[in-house]
Amino acid sequence: MRIVLQRSKQASVTVEGEVTGAIESGFVLLVGITHDDTKADVEYAANKIAGLRLFEDEEGKMNRSIDEVGGAILSISQFTLYGDIRKGRRPSFIEAARPEVAEPLWNQFNEALRSRNLQVETGVFGAMMDVQLINDGPVTLVVESKK
Known part of the structure; x- marks a missing residue:
C-alpha cells in the first residue's frame, strides 16, 4: 500500500x-x-496512521495523534499512486491492483481505521472525484506498507 497523508x-x-x-x-x-x-x-x-503524532501539543510540538485531537479521516482510493513514469510520456499503471483486488482491501483499510475509533469518510471507489482540502502546515507524508 502507498498512502499520501495530508493533514x-x-x-x-x-x-x-x-x-x-x-x-x-x-x-x-x-x-x-x-x-x-x-x-x-x-x-x-x-x-501506523492511527498512531502518528502529527498534531501540535500546548508547546507547538507534533506530539498528539488524530484520536487525541478528535480529528477525522477522508479516505480516497487512488490507483494513480502506482503510476510509473520512468519510460515514455504516459504513465503505466501495471503496478496498481485491479479493482476486484483493490476495492475490498480499501474497504478493509477504512474499516480497520474505524475499528480504532476514528471517524472515516470516503470517496467512491473508481469514480471521478473532485477533492477539496485546506492543507494544515502543510504536513504531507507518504506511508508505505512495504519497502
Missing part, C-alpha cells in the same frame, strides 16, 4: 455533484493498492 483543516470529496465525504480537522488519505497487498498491509497502515 488538513477541512476537506471534502464530491462525485457527480454530490458530496460523498467531508471532514473538519484531520487527515486526507490518498490510498493506492498494489497486487501483492494483503490484510497484513491494511492492518500495518491503519495502525
Whole structure:
C-alpha cells in the first residue's frame, strides 16, 4: 500500500455533484493498492496512521495523534499512486491492483481505521472525484506498507 497523508483543516470529496465525504480537522488519505497487498498491509497502515503524532501539543510540538485531537479521516482510493513514469510520456499503471483486488482491501483499510475509533469518510471507489482540502502546515507524508 502507498498512502499520501495530508493533514488538513477541512476537506471534502464530491462525485457527480454530490458530496460523498467531508471532514473538519484531520487527515486526507490518498490510498493506492498494489497486487501483492494483503490484510497484513491494511492492518500495518491503519495502525501506523492511527498512531502518528502529527498534531501540535500546548508547546507547538507534533506530539498528539488524530484520536487525541478528535480529528477525522477522508479516505480516497487512488490507483494513480502506482503510476510509473520512468519510460515514455504516459504513465503505466501495471503496478496498481485491479479493482476486484483493490476495492475490498480499501474497504478493509477504512474499516480497520474505524475499528480504532476514528471517524472515516470516503470517496467512491473508481469514480471521478473532485477533492477539496485546506492543507494544515502543510504536513504531507507518504506511508508505505512495504519497502
